[in-house]
Amino acid sequence: MxxxxxxxxxxxxxxxxxxxxxxxxxxxxxxxxxxxxAEQLGVRKQTILYHFGSKSDLFMATIDAAVGELGEAMVEAGRGRTGWSAVESVVNTVFRIAVREPARLGLLRETTRLGGEWANRMRESLTPVIEKARLFLTLEMRRGNMRQTDPNLVLVSAYSTVMGVATEVEVLRAVGIEPTLREAVKRRRELLRFLEAALVA
Amino acid sequence: MxxxxxxxxxxxxxxxxxxxxxxxxxxxxxxxxxxxxAEQLGVRKQTILYHFGSKSDLFMATIDAAVGELGEAMVEAGRGRTGWSAVESVVNTVFRIAVREPARLGLLRETTRLGGEWANRMRESLTPVIEKARLFLTLEMRRGNMRQTDPNLVLVSAYSTVMGVATEVEVLRAVGIEPTLREAVKRRRELLRFLEAALVA
DNA sequence: AGGTCTGTCTACCAATTGGTAAGGGCAAGG
DNA sequence: CCTTGCCCTTACCAATTGGTAGACAGACCT
Structure with a gap:
């Protein structure tokens, strides 16, 4: 058929x-x-269940889609670049996503919170991207373009910082930064300076 | 029963x-x-409602307690210190809390996620501490002990980094860092180097 | 002893939740 | 035309949720 x-x-x-x-x-x-x-989609709940079987399955499918596309975007951003320019490009890309689709990063965070099988799944999807990044950092350090440290820890710090700066809206408000586009641009620039100072030898 | x-x-x-x-x-x-x-407490649900009125009220009380004690701990850690030593002391304190009571930082994050009135409340509780920190940074920059940047953004970056490094367990796993105590100590040291490189002139 | 206050409990409830069962419309294709 | 498979629907349900109402037991006070 x-x-x-x-x-x-x-x-x-x-x-x-x-x-x-x-x-x-x-x-x-x-x-x-x-x-x-379902209501927001103008559809009945059973339609959702028809396509995805269960709420858990829907969530899993959502993770796959979100993480997959995010990973692709990051790899794409870094492709063909070297040194600080690569870091800059990746950060810019993630930031753009954070501004345009904050829910996508929020989903990552939500998944880490839920833990268990879902977090495993996300981790697996993310691993290849991370592997690439680790390789990149190791190489740059060996070349002397970056401070000699544990690449894993650098990655975690960078990830946390980007994620946090991009999503901790209330904390931003607490220090008097409104989540406007203009402010987001400022934040990104500042974040890059922050990272550069910490990473580049 | x-x-x-x-x-x-x-x-x-x-x-x-x-x-x-x-x-x-x-x-x-x-x-x-x-x-x-209630079950975990060996008590009936109505006992909880008797003491706190509603689930929302309970959550609010939880925020007040958690944020209050966290803020006190941070202020205490910074008291009487200056320069990099103060930053170091505060980060150490927060890290200790993150290791011993991860749920306390988790609650902060959860509250920012929920937004609305609760996030407002948290923000208000946090404001005095942040104000202290901002003052400290401004002073240090004027003295030339720290890089001249927007103190607000430095605060956000530092907050995000500490919070993230302390709580993004799955991401840590993704880069091959197990959430053991020994690893936590390493992470803290690395984080401090990271911050120092970024902040100290 | 009797009354009142505090803390906990039993009994219920209306609303919401994720999920099952089954039916109907409709295009494709024999 | 009539079957088949896809897509979506109505009808329903058992379980769970936050919350109300009210009883009961002990402590303290008079």
């Missing part, structure tokens, strides 16, 4: 995935009900 | 608060049910 190949077919699945990413990343797993999700 | 509590001075309230901190900080607000909480 030929699969229903007509173009106009159901984009419902994709729409669900997008909305789920938004909801899970913003409000968290438990606080996102399938009914609400 | 008949259960009779002969209690002299009600430490129940304190026990609830402690357990709530652990649960909210680890599993989040929505994923923490009053029934579960």
């Amino acid at each position: 030929p699969r229903m190949g007509v173009v106009a077919g159901s984009d419902t699945r994709e729409r669900i995935l997008a909305e789920a990413l938004e909801a899970f990343g913003t409000n968290g797993f438990e606080a996102t009900s399938l009914d609400d999700l | 008949p259960r009779m509590g002969v209690v002299a001075g009600s430490d129940t309230r304190e026990r609830i608060l402690a357990e709530a901190l652990e649960a909210f900080g680890t599993n989040g607000f929505e994923a923490t049910s009053l029934d579960d909480l």
